[in-house]
Amino acid sequence: MSTIKEGEEETKALIKRVKALVKTYDSQSEFGRAVGLSRSTVSAIVNNRIENLSFTVMKKIIEGTGCSEAWLISGDGHMYAMGSESTQAARASAQKVEEILANQIRGRTRPSAQEGSPSADRSREMLIAVRALINNFLAQN
Numbered sequence: 006m007s008t009i010k011e012g013e014e015e016t017k018a019l020i021k022r023v024k025a026l027v028k029t030y031d032s033q034s035e036f037g038r039a040v041g042l043s044r045s046t047v048s049a050i051v052n053n054r055i056e057n058l059s060f061t062v063m064k065k066i067i068e069g070t071g072c073s074e075a076w077l078i079s080g081d082g083h084m085y086a087m088g089s090e091s092t093q094a095a096r097a098s099a100q101k102v103e104e105i106l107a108n109q110i111r112g113r114t115r116p117s118a119q120e121g122s123p124s125a126d127r128s129r130e131m132l133i134a135v136r137a138l139i140n141n142f143l144a145q146n
Contacts, residue, residue, distance in 0.1 A: 024050070
């Protein structure tokens, strides 16, 4: 039988894994857009102002990032499921494609584009969409 203390430790570990996922994005806002959470909710998670995550939030994180469900919930395995060499090769290729696209998108954003400008926002949205596509592809392989 689990004790309250064990449950608290499991929750802390889960939130620590969410924080690790957030760090894989350029910002908390970007992570929030990718998973369908507000920036303030992501900030609350990262800054330990949320003591427990709902099933709905965990599902959004899994679907939005393509992370391994087992890893997020229990810490078992890898952040992203890597079942075979071909999956690892696909992941490496996808990451390279993401890097190339990110550089191209950033190159199209005028240096004078201010944070929050339509040009900067469109570029960020494109990068988020590319990451979501890559994560979905990797989650299926």
